[in-house]
Amino acid sequence: MTNELFNLAAKRRSIRRYTGEKVSDEVVNEILKVALLAPSSWGRHPVEFVVVRDKEMIKKISRCKRMGAGPLPTADVAIVVMVDKSDCELWIEDAAVASTYILLAAEQFGIGACWIHMRNRAGQRTTADEEIRQLLNVPEKYSVLNVVALGQKNEKKSPRTENDLHLENIHYEKF
Ligand SMILES: Cc1cc2nc3c(=O)[nH]c(=O)nc-3n(C[C@H](O)[C@H](O)[C@H](O)COP(=O)(O)O)c2cc1C
Incomplete structure (x- = not known):
């Protein structure tokens, strides 16, 4: 059976090295359109995005996190994912689903x-969240879950295969 979404999900890997070549605005817009279709709690679509293309600003964003933001400084685009959590109990879930859509759309x-x-x-x-908000003028009531780094690939990673599936994680009828 053809499973296009399996093939896409299998190909999607975390890419942390980028060539420096541009990702077109058109492609970025198409990726964002997919993110806006992500399901959300009560269908309220609370997830907001700040799309940063300015290279100096992307470097500043990377410095908002003390460790582990390595891929960001060479990314062509940084999509900062946030929710007004004062009005959204399930903000983490909503932002995570939208972020996942971005990852798949990018692939x-x-x-x-x-x-x-x-x-x-x-x-x-202070916290990475607070420092990013200050940097990008994001109101305090928002929380930033993550930043998705985007760029033209400069590393090759093998797609996952059926052998990589943790089938033991699936339980039928009862645990
Ligand atoms: C909730 C979450 C947090 C993550 N945080 C980081 C991060 O801060 N830095 C990073 O380089 N990768 C991060 N990753 C990417 C994971 O390291 C990556 O998905 C994992 O190693 C599996 O590799 P793959 O994406 O190529 O399948 C994160 C992924 C998720 C889902």
Whole structure:
């Protein structure tokens, strides 16, 4: 049976090295359109995105996280994913689903992408979340879950195969 979504999900890998070549605005827009279709709690679509293309700003964003933001400084685009959590109990879930859609959409266009986590991560002075909000003028009531780094791929990773599936994680009828 053909399973196009399996093939896409299998090909999607975290790509952390980028060539520096541009990802077109058109492709970025198409990726964002997919993210806006992500399911959300109560169908309220609370997830918002700040799309950053300015290279100096992307470097500054990378410095908002004390460790583990390695892929960001060479990314062509950084999509900062956030929710007004004062009005959304399930904000983490909503932001995570939208981020996953971004990762899959990026792969569909052959664009490298990597989830750079920000929530509950240390910044230079305070938290990564707070430092990013200050940098990008995001109101305090918002929380940033992550930043998705996008760029033209500069590393090759093998697609996952059927052998990589953790089939033992699936339980039928009862645990
Ligand atoms: C919740 C979450 C947080 C992650 N945080 C980071 C991160 O901060 N930096 C990073 O380089 N990768 C991060 N990743 C990517 C994972 O390391 C990656 O998905 C995992 O190693 C599996 O590799 P794959 O994406 O190639 O399948 C994160 C992924 C998820 C889902």
